[in-house]
Amino acid sequence: MLMRFYTVPTAKDARRSVVWAIWLIGIFYLFSLVIGYGAGALVGPAEILAAPGAVNSAAPLLAFELGGTVLLGIIAGVAFATILAVVAGLTITASASFAHDVYASVIKRGKVPPNGEVRVARITAVVIGAVAIGLGILALQAGINIAFLVALAFAVAASANLPTILYTLFWKDFTTQGALWSIYGGLIACIGLIIFSPVVSGAPVNELTGKSTSLIQDVDFSWFPLNNPGLVSIPLSFFLGWLGSRLSKERPDELKNAELEVRAFTGIGAEKAVQH
Structure with missing residues (x-):
């Protein structure tokens, strides 16, 4: 939600954008309950656990049950785009916050060389990506x-x-x-x-x-x-x-x-x- 403050032209638009984000996120979490119980009722726990991804495949299996390959393709496309957007937003926010708040404000105390924050933000993004990939591999193996x-x-x-x-x-x-x-x-x-x-x-x-x-x-x-x-x-x-x-x-x-x-x-x- 913090990213909404950096993608709008005025403070008034930022407040309006955050209100929209709060409502949409709240509705999404309510729908996750409906999707979970719906998948359990229509698809069945046994089929969900036997599918690749186990419980993570509940939503795609429910989409296939209700709308066939067309709805399954739509849900898969939305999920893929959402994953890319979330990862990109988190990476940008984390790297920019570290470069500005920690590196520039705390370590350098405002005395930052030209392009210093940009260079640190790029390095931070690479480090965060490497750590995330490593933790993902450990989770996959387990x-x-x-x-x-x-x-x-x-x-x-x-x-x-x-x-x-x-x-x-x-x-x-x-x-x-x-x-x-x-x-x-x-x-x-x-x-x-x-x-x-x-x-x-x-x-x-x-x-x-x-x-x-x-x-x-x-x-x-x-x-x-x-x-x-x-x-x-x-x-x-x-x-x-x-x-x-x-x-x-x-x-x-x-x-x-x-x-x-x-x-x-x-x-x-x-x-x-x-x-x-």
């Missing part, structure tokens, strides 16, 4: 359904961002130190728990494939029992945000907090739409 990585991505994002957003909007005593503790603490805790969870090593053997469902086979260094650490890292991030704010010497600015609250809930005082 016979893992990589769809579960979506839930892990949501857990990481929520651990790093959700408490800060909610505290900023609804808690007037929230401070900069609380935000930093919440963001970095939640992010580090979530990634650390993933590394030491059955997702990476130590998962039991799958009866259908005869292999472990972990990314790394024949190794067990896991001690965290859950596949998704969100149940631990998200509450921990909330706690660190509260604790950091309480221990901070910074005094909250009540006027700015009131301004932010009015602007967030009414839009009054927001910047007018400008070309960018």
